[in-house]
Amino acid sequence: MRLINLRGIKAPKIKATTGTDITPLRPVEFYNVPLKLKNVSESEPVVRVGDSVKQGTLIAKPVGNFGLNIYSPVSGKILNIFSKMNAGGEYCKHILVMNDNKDEVEDLPQIDSISDVTLISRLRDAGIIDTVSQMPSYLKYAYVGARSYKTLIVLMDSTDPNNSINQTLAEYKMEEVVNGAKYFMNITNAQFITFVFTENNYKLAAKLKKHIAESKKRYDFKIKFIPNKYPFDNPYILASLVCKKKINKNLSFLDAGITIENAETCYNFCRAVEFNKPVTNKVVTVDGDNVTRKGNYFVPNGASYQNILEFVGVEDIKAPSRLIDGSIMSGNAQFNEDISISFMTNTILVLKFDELTDSKEYPCISCGKCSSVCPVFLNPQAIERTYLSEEIEDFNRLRGHSCIDCGCCSYVCPARRHLSQRISAGKFYFKKDKGEK
Amino acid sequence: MEKFVVSSAPFVHSKNDLNKMFLFTAIALVLPAIFSVLYFGLNAFIIIAVSLVTCLLSECLFNLIKLKKFKVDNFSFFVTGLILALSMPYKAPFYIVIACGFFSVFIVKFALGGLGINKFNPANTGRCFAGIILAGFSGEFYKTIINGEELTSLATGGTNTLTNLFSGQAVGGIGTTCIIVLLICLVFLIYTRVIDYKLPLFAILSYFVVQVVLVGLEPAMMNMLSGSFLFACIFIITDPNTSPNTLPGKFVYAVLFGGLSALLWKIGSLGENTIFVVALFVNMLVPFMDKYFVWKPLNFGGYRNAHKK
Ligand code: SF4
Ligand code: SF4
Numbered sequence: 001m002r003l004i005n006l007r008g009i010k011a012p013k014i015k016a017t018t019g020t021d022i023t024p025l026r027p028v029e030f031y032n033v034p035l036k037l038k039n040v041s042e043s044e045p046v047v048r049v050g051d052s053v054k055q056g057t058l059i060a061k062p063v064g065n066f067g068l069n070i071y072s073p074v075s076g077k078i079l080n081i082f083s084k085m086n087a088g089g090e091y092c093k094h095i096l097v098m099n100d101n102k103d104e105v106e107d108l109p110q111i112d113s114i115s116d117v118t119l120i121s122r123l124r125d126a127g128i129i130d131t132v133s134q135m136p137s138y139l140k141y142a143y144v145g146a147r148s149y150k151t152l153i154v155l156m157d158s159t160d161p162n163n164s165i166n167q168t169l170a171e172y173k174m175e176e177v178v179n180g181a182k183y184f185m186n187i188t189n190a191q192f193i194t195f196v197f198t199e200n201n202y203k204l205a206a207k208l209k210k211h212i213a214e215s216k217k218r219y220d221f222k223i224k225f226i227p228n229k230y231p232f233d234n235p236y237i238l239a240s241l242v243c244k245k246k247i248n249k250n251l252s253f254l255d256a257g258i259t260i261e262n263a264e265t266c267y268n269f270c271r272a273v274e275f276n277k278p279v280t281n282k283v284v285t286v287d288g289d290n291v292t293r294k295g296n297y298f299v300p301n302g303a304s305y306q307n308i309l310e311f312v313g314v315e316d317i318k319a320p321s322r323l324i325d326g327s328i329m330s331g332n333a334q335f336n337e338d339i340s341i342s343f344m345t346n347t348i349l350v351l352k353f354d355e356l357t358d359s360k361e362y363p364c365i366s367c368g369k370c371s372s373v374c375p376v377f378l379n380p381q382a383i384e385r386t387y388l389s390e391e392i393e394d395f396n397r398l399r400g401h402s403c404i405d406c407g408c409c410s411y412v413c414p415a416r417r418h419l420s421q422r423i424s425a426g427k428f429y430f431k432k433d434k435g436e437k
Numbered sequence: 438m439e440k441f442v443v444s445s446a447p448f449v450h451s452k453n454d455l456n457k458m459f460l461f462t463a464i465a466l467v468l469p470a471i472f473s474v475l476y477f478g479l480n481a482f483i484i485i486a487v488s489l490v491t492c493l494l495s496e497c498l499f500n501l502i503k504l505k506k507f508k509v510d511n512f513s514f515f516v517t518g519l520i521l522a523l524s525m526p527y528k529a530p531f532y533i534v535i536a537c538g539f540f541s542v543f544i545v546k547f548a549l550g551g552l553g554i555n556k557f558n559p560a561n562t563g564r565c566f567a568g569i570i571l572a573g574f575s576g577e578f579y580k581t582i583i584n585g586e587e588l589t590s591l592a593t594g595g596t597n598t599l600t601n602l603f604s605g606q607a608v609g610g611i612g613t614t615c616i617i618v619l620l621i622c623l624v625f626l627i628y629t630r631v632i633d634y635k636l637p638l639f640a641i642l643s644y645f646v647v648q649v650v651l652v653g654l655e656p657a658m659m660n661m662l663s664g665s666f667l668f669a670c671i672f673i674i675t676d677p678n679t680s681p682n683t684l685p686g687k688f689v690y691a692v693l694f695g696g697l698s699a700l701l702w703k704i705g706s707l708g709e710n711t712i713f714v715v716a717l718f719v720n721m722l723v724p725f726m727d728k729y730f731v732w733k734p735l736n737f738g739g740y741r742n743a744h745k746k
Binding site for chain 2: 009161236240246247248249320321322323324326327328329330331332333334335336337349351353362363364365366367368371372376377378379381398399401402404407410411412413414415416418420421
């Protein structure tokens with residue numbers, strides 16, 4: 001008897017960024033559009049320096065089969081194509097677009113009929129990114145036979161302590177989200193959609209129920225609630241919570257027939273199908289104790305952290321602080337504000353520097369707190385020891401490679417051991433050539 | 438912005454850190470210490486003071502030899518010293534306390550690895566050591582005060598009555614005589630999340646069940662509340678370092694502790710030392726439990742790009 005529900009750590013009930021609609025960012029003059037995102041191969045520019053583009057003009061397209069179409073975020077002129085560091089710390093090509101403030105818009109061609117083939121090609125053409133699996137959305141469906149997916153889960157909420165993109169979209173753009181989910185249902189073989197909420201969002205779930213019942217495109221759906229605990233919105237955990245299926249190395253999501261989308265992808269999909277809009281904006285949650293106007297923002301692709309911080313306002317400019325791209329539990333600290341956000345950026349946090357986080361590391365006192373929160377039932381303390389003594393066999397035997405990098409173990413550790421950091425490093429250095437028993 | 442501080446995730450930590458855990462345990466221990474001084478007077482004060490000073494000096498001495506610095510790291514010497522002192526009988530002579538304090542901190546704690554690495558609970562091992570030394574003397578030391586008279590504490594625990602227990606007159610070490618004080622400590626430590634409530638819970642339940650089988654319901658109630666056992670449940674078996682990490686391990690550990698204590702209390706001849714010897718025994722099994730009584734991990738197996746196939 002092992003209950004995954006007892007694992008994880010409590011997420012805050014009400015996030016600071018919920019309750020207001022999504023605000024578009026004030027336009028700026030220059031946009032540096034990165035052509036490479038984490039996990040996705042680099043796209044090739046299709047424009048030249050000096051070309052003028054409109055908002056929604058294709059500026060880069062994938063080289064092989066596994067890339068992403070990238071569209072210009074504004075109308076203007078291509079000033080430069082050059083190499084620069086992206087948010088993941090890699091150097092890649094960026095396209096510098098200068099805004100001419102004419103707001104000319106170019107749309108995708110009208111979709112002629114709604115079938116799974118046209119819908120999947122629209123997923124690809126519009127450059128939609130799936131932020132759950134962190135890869136272009138069409139890859140999940142295009143080459144593998146989308147019909148083998150029998151369960152469609154749409155995540156309407158996030159258990160992350162800060163990220164409230166899905167909640168806000170579900171609340172203020174419900175029409176689009178609901179329709180987008182419908183198109184995903186058309187692609188797959190699912191008979192109904194499972195909308196997943198956390199336990200503190202009953203009101204939103206009731207609103208959704210009412211909305212679908214009253215809309216013209218009625219369809220079958222179910223609503224499931226998951227405990228409001230981090231990291232229960234992780235796809236692996238979600239599959240075992242919602243479908244009681246354990247995804248592992250012998251059973252992939254495809255084998256289990258489970259596909260997980262979130263409200264943001266549905267929103268983008270609906271806009272691409274119904275309004276022929278390619279994806280040029282990313283919804284980003286800006287939060288943290290050093291931010292003046294916390295909230296969700298439509299950020300054009302290629303805007304830098306600096307543009308965002310100027311718009312939202314930083315309270316204490318002089319004090320040392322942290323700029324984090326990603327979740328407070330597992331994000332990347334950035335050292336430079338002149339880096340463009342990408343479609344993988346969900347959350348930007350500006351945190352005041354807090355001594356506690358950098359406090360001294362003590363020896364492990366074997367309290368067992370880390371292994372009592374790990375959602376994968378690992379024993380982080382033992383795995384950390386195998387990493388430090390470089391016992392690769394033991395690292396594999398203890399299933400260090402199953403770690404999902406959630407950071408819960410480091411969060412609870414009273415000795416402030418850097419557990420999740422070392423386990424990630426172990427996963428990176430101890431490649432799985434020895435095989436796992 | 439001036440500049441950004443770079444560090445690795447997570448950027449937030451739970452409030453419960455190591456020093457706070459020691460601090461809270463120390464605070465919880467001060468209450469029975471005060472009570473014991475009020476009740477037993479000067480004897481108790483000498484035991485506590487001698488024990489604390491010995492532990493402090495032992496730690497400093499070890500640091501002087503090893504690190505060439507005369508210092509202490511945190512409150513852990515205070516916790517060890519108080520647990521040791523409070524579990525001593527009130528007639529324990531101060532030289533025995535010194536010997537035990539030195540043995541606990543210098544040998545069991547630091548020579549066997551230091552904070553977090555030592556495999557035995559220092560205070561408890563020191564107490565067992567005292568048991569061995571004291572056993573060589575007459576029964577003189579196992580005396581306690583009940584209703585103003587000195588009594589030899591009995592192995593069967595027959596002298597406890599309900600009023601004795603709650604007015605601080607239970608048989609046991611100096612700090613273990615008042616059940617109410619101990620219960621307050623228990624609630625405080627559970628509330629501040631320093632100890633895991635499951636360990637005392639399982640231990641007390643199993644102790645109770647075995648006692649009911651052995652001696653019947655009413656004496657079982659008395660014995661269950663006898664000071665030393667409750668004291669060990671709160672302060673000794675919950676020591677993070679020498680208790681198992683996972684829930685199955687914790688269950689086996691606590692049930693073994695409770696059941697064996699009850700059994701040996703009845704049929705054994707260790708008397709007052711039973712509880713501490715049993716705690717030492719289950720303590721020895723912890724590495725074994727940490728290895729075999731664990732959850733089987735889920736196997737995502739590095740199959741990160743499951744969608745790609
Ligand atoms: S070991 Fe990995 S999966 Fe488990 S809590 Fe730590 S970071 Fe999360
Ligand atoms: S939480 Fe920290 S101190 Fe406790 S067992 Fe895990 S690594 Fe050790």
